[in-house]
Amino acid sequence: MTGSKTFSPRLTRASLMLGVTFIAASLGGAAAAQSCTTKIGAVLPTSVDWGKPIAATAQFAVDQINEAGGVNGCQIEMVLRDSQVDPKVGVDAAKALVDLDGIDVLLGAVSSGVSMPILTSVTVPSGVMQMSCCSSSTVFTGLAEEGKTEGLWFRTFATSGVQAAMGAKLAADQGYKSVAVLYKNDDWGQDIGKLVAEDLAALGIEVTGSVALNDGQPSYRAEVTEALRGKPEAIYLALYPKEGIAAVREWISLGGTQNMIVANSLKSEEFVENVGLQFLGNTLGTDTASPRAASADAFVASYTEKFGSAPTGPGLANSYDAAMIALLAMQAAGEGASGAEIAAQIGRVTNPEGTPITADGAGFTAAVEVLAGGGDVFYQGATGNVQFDANGDVSAPAVIWSFSEEGITEEEYVSLDDVNAFMADLN
Template identity: 25%
Template sequence: MQKTSIIFFLFLFLITGCSQNGKNELAKEKEPMRVGWISDLSGSVSKWGADKAVQIAVDEINEAGGINGRKFELIMEDGKCRSKDAVNAMNKLIHVDGVHFVLGGHCSPESLAIAPIAQENKVLMFAQMTTSPDLSDAGDYVFRTSQVNTEQSKLIADLMLQKLGIKSLGIIYEETGYAEPIARVLKEQFEQNGGSVLLYEGYSQGEKDFRSSLTKVLAKKPDALFFSPQDNENAGLLLQQIHELGGKEHIFGNEIFGSEDLVKNMGVYMDGIIYSTPDYNPLGEKEKTFIEKYKQKYNVEGLPFGLYTAEVYDATNILAQAISKYGDNVDKVKDALYKVQDYYGASGKFSINEKGDGVRNYVLKRVQNGKVLNLE
């Protein structure tokens, strides 16, 4: 009798447990698919429109039925394009919200800071607007749609020395994980090929008065100047202040100088600026379609930062497609991202290589009379 009772209660326990597990699975299937998000939501980099671009993608995904019937939901945190804030945001997303996937960071200082946390916790992070070469070896849970930014340094150095006959250079850069490597590699390439860097000087993130550095570099009379700021606000201030000091040198810049805001609003200060940027055709079929969507939703002309705004939309769709196929299985989603090759989306065509980096081609551009022209 006692043996029969034990068997009966064991059977009842198993049935109840299975029933409860089934209910839990059904409840999970009805819950939103929550993905973390880290970007600058309140500072100068917020002007790049990452949060606006992702909202277009999220709305479209949910209008099409979500992810296997589950609503796609972002838990958005303000990384402020600063390491400390990004780390706090990442720890909250992982240890409080329990996410398995994070879209972000959305600038190099954010992404470099959160990459070790993602790797340690085996949480997949998928960054955009992040081009620092220092992210390439961060680990196999770290991905980005952006390319390594130092490719532009090599193009600029070759143009200066081989085609324009520039022999001396002054370099001023912002001390961030994005801006400093561009300046450093340019200095190395320029000097290795016979050029002379007369001033190489950095400034702290948050600095707004560059007159001291600009006065020093103008006194050395270089053939040209190269500016590598973190954002378009400081790019504009550098141009304005060098103009006020009477600088006539040829000015080159990093890809920040291609932002829609600068070209549109800085007028004569931008005239003649040469910079290098990933190849992007706003008149391409998918590029143009996304630009129109952005315009209709936010009532603006063009994208605030071209392909970098658009790649946020692409990354969101790529991640959603992978999650739709593999669910919460981070390792399988990770393997799917490594297989992204010749993806054509709103930001143009790109691939993801064995280090998790985006791969795109860099080209040279020149601003002339308020228009951005290809430099042949």
């Protein structure tokens, strides 16, 4: 031997696909087409209680499409890796999916602080399309506007601007004159913390302090004490359950108000159980919402039938749509398409001028026929009629919710028109 060859999972997969094509041609194709498998990747936080249902919902979408015949005649295998809501772990997981599994599509991540390093250091350099269910930082928008996402980034969750505006609206509606802000010190937390402080100020509400919390600290007493100095009437929390539980316990023990406004990241049984419902009676939360549409109702019905409970956790409808839209784009791009080629087909499967299709196996089957004939389809999903702008962003209605003995209780639905009008007034 005069040299050696580098093993390439992508080349191997391509070679296998060519082999399948040859065998199918030789044997008539029917049996062989059923034996091929195409992998997609998912980096989601399965080690936390609220992350498991997000991953299960993505798999639910994959299962429905596989039952309908798969993508381009091949079954889809979703290779799932845990992010632990940790940027380093998430990047390592994404690299493994690209380098070892040869994926061209990645679902994930949850948390902008995890999605951002995956995007900049893994998916964009590797030409992999990334579709996130649950990353809201407006930093992604700026990155896309600068051309640095290369058209490979999409998300089915509205930007942090919606939750920040709704949080400020809540404070005004409750009559609070002063609010302190505690936020997670990552891409998402910095973004929403800055936005909500600006929106509160725009409504004439004093922001008595804006304090960042870092991961992994044994105590947040110093940060909570700093936030208490201004004696706020209420507190806004942009935290995940791990640091949220520790911070709220400190807050209450030091005499802080129970008037709390929380982002959807604390829409968690873990948070309630470890803080105590008795301390959360004045807590109101914000979230983006599915529109009051038939397609959203259909998702709730199918999810409830599958899992035995309604999809009340954060990001579930968004996770379903992320998986469905990504797989529709793979179908439109054709067998063996690259990540960039798949990303380029997103517009064809979310085209308002296209043939409407439902968010289920029957809808996917109908889409296959339309796409094969050269037409476009308009996906009617769990979050409504999904449309992405040039930056891969979507808009969404909002919901105000509370904790109760029954679980999460919806208090108010804010339509997309009302959300947009309120944000326009703020700006």
